[in-house]
Amino acid sequence: MPKCLVTGGAGFIGSNLTDELIKLGHKVSVIDNLSSGKKEYLNPRAKFYKIDICSPEINKIFQREKFDYVFHLAAQIDVRISVARPEFDNQMNAMGSLNVFKQCGGNKVKKIIFVSTGGALYGDCLKPAGEQTLIQPVSPYAIHKYAAERYLELCRELYGLDYTVLRLANVYGPRQYKGGECGIIGVFTSNLAAGKPSVLYGDGSKTRDFVYVSDAVGACVKAMAAGPGGVFNIGNGREISMDEIISAIKKTAGKKFIFKKEPDRPGEVRRSSLNSAKAKKILGWRARVKLNDGISRTIAWALNQQSK
Numbered sequence: 584m585p586k587c588l589v590t591g592g593a594g595f596i597g598s599n600l601t602d603e604l605i606k607l608g609h610k611v612s613v614i615d616n617l618s619s620g621k622k623e624y625l626n627p628r629a630k631f632y633k634i635d636i637c638s639p640e641i642n643k644i645f646q647r648e649k650f651d652y653v654f655h656l657a658a659q660i661d662v663r664i665s666v667a668r669p670e671f672d673n674q675m676n677a678m679g680s681l682n683v684f685k686q687c688g689g690n691k692v693k694k695i696i697f698v699s700t701g702g703a704l705y706g707d708c709l710k711p712a713g714e715q716t717l718i719q720p721v722s723p724y725a726i727h728k729y730a731a732e733r734y735l736e737l738c739r740e741l742y743g744l745d746y747t748v749l750r751l752a753n754v755y756g757p758r759q760y761k762g763g764e765c766g767i768i769g770v771f772t773s774n775l776a777a778g779k780p781s782v783l784y785g786d787g788s789k790t791r792d793f794v795y796v797s798d799a800v801g802a803c804v805k806a807m808a809a810g811p812g813g814v815f816n817i818g819n820g821r822e823i824s825m826d827e828i829i830s831a832i833k834k835t836a837g838k839k840f841i842f843k844k845e846p847d848r849p850g851e852v853r854r855s856s857l858n859s860a861k862a863k864k865i866l867g868w869r870a871r872v873k874l875n876d877g878i879s880r881t882i883a884w885a886l887n888q889q890s891k
């Protein structure tokens with residue numbers, strides 16, 4: 584039974600991933616500083632270490648646990664914070680990641696699966712971006728996620744560390760942290776559930792590629808099993824505008840959805856979608872959850888949270 588570590592395992596994607604790994608029978612530990620993650624999302628069957636990924640003390644955990652697989656998701660994910668405090672973002676997303684990768688290299692981890700970002704990395708794209716599309720980061724967040732990818736390459740040279748990079752599209756679903764990377768569906772659905780108005784930044788024509796959280800988790804699990812590593816885009820391959828998201832929420836909501844428009848913010852990409860043909864071919868991954876279905880599940884979860 585493989586021993587897995589999920590960094591960021593109290594967060595949105597990390598906690599859903601932890602649940603799935605445990606369901607599959609794996610032994611899972613979580614490292615998280617709970618800066619945006621929540622204790623109640625932690626799977627009680629996972630071993631929890633409350634610690635920052637930047638701490639030199641994480642080496643003791645690696646030495647003790649001898650992990651086979653490491654899923655690295657812990658990150659500062661707020662693009663606006665990265666614009667306001669780029670050095671902080673660098674510390675968390677580039678240096679913190681390097682600290683995790685070094686431990687993996689030094690402790691014979693079989694493979695590291697690094698969750699990177701597709702939407703932010705390629706910048707504005709008029710057609711779905713492939714893995715070879717020019718990297719054009721427009722925010723410190725994207726720059727530091729890319730720096731972490733390059734550090735992984737270096738760690739393969741230095742330690743022979745096998746790795747897979749998953750460049751995720753915009754992920755949505757239950758437990759989403761509302762300050763996160765374009766978490767428009769998470770923000771809007773929780774406002775809807777609370778009866779609060781939402782703010783749409785920009786004119787509604789901005790596009791993103793959205794992937795439901797169980798599909799993102801599915802990609803992580805596939806990446807663990809697949810032989811050779813590599814870099815993979817994980818998205819639906821379809822540009823969805825903010826206006827379309829609003830219509831889909833209105834259609835499924837069953838209650839009034841109120842929003843107002845404000846000017847767009849710096850660091851935001853205008854058009855984005857990902858070509859995931861490589862993941863389909865090599866990992867055998869494809870997105871299964873349709874947007875309307877995913878939104879309806881997310882609304883149901885938000886309403887349930889509200890009633891607690």
Ligand SMILES: NC(=O)c1ccc[n+]([C@@H]2O[C@H](COP(=O)([O-])OP(=O)(O)OC[C@H]3O[C@@H](n4cnc5c(N)ncnc54)[C@H](O)[C@@H]3O)[C@@H](O)[C@H]2O)c1
Pocket residue numbers: 590591592593594595596597614615616617618619620621634635636637655656657658659660675679698699700701750751752753754755759760763764765
């Ligand atoms: N949500 C998306 O749409 C999306 C898209 C592309 C990539 N990603 C990537 O997926 C990963 C998970 O994102 P998420 O949406 O679940 O965000 P999240 O904020 O819910 O999860 C991040 C987790 O990491 C923890 N964390 C943050 N800094 C830490 C540190 N220094 N030390 C230890 N723990 C720390 C937080 O407490 C949180 O539990 C991130 O790496 C993010 O860049 C997310």
